[in-house]
Amino acid sequence: MSKNQSxxxxxxxxxxxxxxxCRAFHRTLSRxxxxxTEMVTANAVIFGDRERLLGFSEGEHPVAVQLGGSDAxxxxxxxSISADWGYDEVNxxxxxxxxxxxxxxxxxxxMRDPALVAECVAAMKAEVRxxxxxxxxxxxxxxxxxxxxxxxxxxxxxxxxxxxxxHARKAWLEGLSPKENRDIPPxxxxxxxxxxxxxxxxxxxxxxxxxxxxxxxxxxxxxxxVMLGRAAYQQPELLMEVDSRLFGEEDPHNDAFAxxxxxxxxxxxxxxxxxxxxxxxxxxxxxxxxxxxxxAYRRRLAMEGVKSDAGIDVLRAxxxxxxxxxxxxxxxx
Ligand SMILES: Cc1cc2nc3c(=O)[nH]c(=O)nc-3n(C[C@H](O)[C@H](O)[C@H](O)COP(=O)(O)O)c2cc1C
Numbered sequence: 001m002s003k004n005q006s007x008x009x010x011x012x013x014x015x016x017x018x019x020x021x022c023r024a025f026h027r028t029l030s031r032x033x034x035x036x037t038e039m040v041t042a043n044a045v046i047f048g049d050r051e052r053l054l055g056f057s058e059g060e061h062p063v064a065v066q067l068g069g070s071d072a073x074x075x076x077x078x079x080s081i082s083a084d085w086g087y088d089e090v091n092x093x094x095x096x097x098x099x100x101x102x103x104x105x106x107x108x109x110x111m112r113d114p115a116l117v118a119e120c121v122a123a124m125k126a127e128v129r130x131x132x133x134x135x136x137x138x139x140x141x142x143x144x145x146x147x148x149x150x151x152x153x154x155x156x157x158x159x160x161x162x163x164x165x166x167h168a169r170k171a172w173l174e175g176l177s178p179k180e181n182r183d184i185p186p187x188x189x190x191x192x193x194x195x196x197x198x199x200x201x202x203x204x205x206x207x208x209x210x211x212x213x214x215x216x217x218x219x220x221x222x223x224x225x226v227m228l229g230r231a232a233y234q235q236p237e238l239l240m241e242v243d244s245r246l247f248g249e250e251d252p253h254n255d256a257f258a259x260x261x262x263x264x265x266x267x268x269x270x271x272x273x274x275x276x277x278x279x280x281x282x283x284x285x286x287x288x289x290x291x292x293x294x295x296a297y298r299r300r301l302a303m304e305g306v307k308s309d310a311g312i313d314v315l316r317a318x319x320x321x322x323x324x325x326x327x328x329x330x331x332x333x
Contacts, residue, residue: 006062007163007203009216009246010034011239012229013066013091013135020056021270022283026232027060028263029239032247033232035063039093041106042069042078054085057266064089066135068096070106070116072123079124079132089162090128092120094136094152097171097181108171108181111140111148114155121159131162135207135227138191139170145191153195153202163203165227166192182208182230193222213238213245220246234286256287260319267312277310281318293325 011018011026013036023035040053045067056063065082067090069075079090094117096107110117117134124132134156139148153164169185176184187209196204205225210216216226232239237256243249253259267280281301288294300318304310 005247007034007165007205007225008032008220009242010036010064010165010205010225010227011232012207012227013037013039013064013093014229014233015039017233017283019283020060021280022233023060023063024057024266025263025280025283026236026239028252028259028266029236030242031252032243032249033239034089035060036091037063037065039066039068039096040078042067042071042074045078045081046074050081050085054082054087056086061086062088064091064133066091066093067124068093068106070110070113070120072116072120075120076123076127080127083128083130087130089131089133090124091133091135091165092117092124094134095167095171096178097140097173097176098178108137108140109173111137111143111152111171114152117152118155118159121156121161125160132160133163133165134161135165135167137167137169137171138188140173141170143170145170145188149191149195150198153199157199157202163205163224164195164199165205165207165225166195168192168206168208189219189222196223213241217245233283235289236284236286237289257319257323260284260287260315264312264315267315271311276308277312277314278306281305281315284315288322291322291326292329293322296321296325 011033015038018036018038026033026035044053065087067075067078082090093107094110121132136152138145168189169187171181172185192206203224205227206219206223207227210219210226210228211231219226240251240253244251253262270280285298285301288297297318300321304314
């Protein structure tokens with residue numbers, strides 16, 4: 001597969017959402033989507049509980065770790081540990097606007113310091129053989145995106161970055177919450193398309209506000225890859241057509257019932273080792289969205305799935321709500 005094709009479609013890194021169970025679920029729905037961890041700080045990787053922070057299942061490949069930080073030495077060490085752990089890519093976060101992150105001088109505020117980001121990328125590249133990539137914004141605050149994005153891109157590419165993922169809006173670091181910073185600064189897809197035109201040999205992926213595979217296909221005409229965040233998490237069924245529509249390969253399952261069935265052994269294994277059903281099913285609430293019985297499915301998982309002794313039967317009963325509601329609807333039609 002060409003370098004560009006491996007970045008063609010990805011599910012975004014999302015704190016508290018894209019943990020290993022979420023990724024295992026998404027992997028059941030698409031064999032090809034590139035999956036990202038939640039952001040983990042370089043120091044957490046170095047000093048923290050690695051199994052908890054970095055652990056993943058073999059079936060999750062291709063899987064990328066996203067690191068946060070701005071200390072080149074620490075990032076290099078964390079990148080090396082992550083690569084040894086088996087990650088297929090190390091991504092650096094230059095887009096997160098949270099106060100906590102700004103306090104540590106990393107995330108989106110690094111858009112103002114391309115030289116420092118380049119130093120970090122060069123240090124990471126020196127330690128690992130897997131691709132080192134950067135996820136950034138088009139700018140922050142009063143920066144002019146035309147120059148800010150080019151400067152950041154050129155600096156990290158000179159330092160050896162293998163691909164860029166651009167969230168196509170600014171981050172406004174004063175006065176907006178991280179959540180507002182994902183919605184309020186206007187999207188500017190044209191800016192990312194122009195970056196790609198200027199850098200024909202670099203893999204450029206676009207992210208932000210893309211809600212369907214039709215939109216993904218429209219974007220692919222302009223860039224190498226598309227990264228979906230909220231839409232993929234909230235309507236995971238759309239992942240079930242990624243392999244055929246974007247990679248020309250067979251989809252792993254042709255309906256969500258079959259996908260859940262295929263995922264059951266993963267759930268059972270988690271329960272057997274003392275894990276809770278809710279650890280996994282909290283990431284499955286968006287499945288069946290828009291279908292008859294979807295609300296009853298969610299209610300069951302939310303009410304019964306959270307109990308500490310909830311077993312796989314709760315998941316099956318929740319799915320049955322959809323099956324039965326669809327059968328009832330057919331009968332009436
Ligand atoms: C709950 C949540 C957590 C997020 N955490 C991260 C993160 O850890 N690292 C990161 O680079 N972006 C993070 N993001 C931003 C997403 O990766 C993505 O850039 C953003 O949601 C825009 O894409 P979308 O419109 O497709 O959701 C997060 C987004 C959400 C909704």
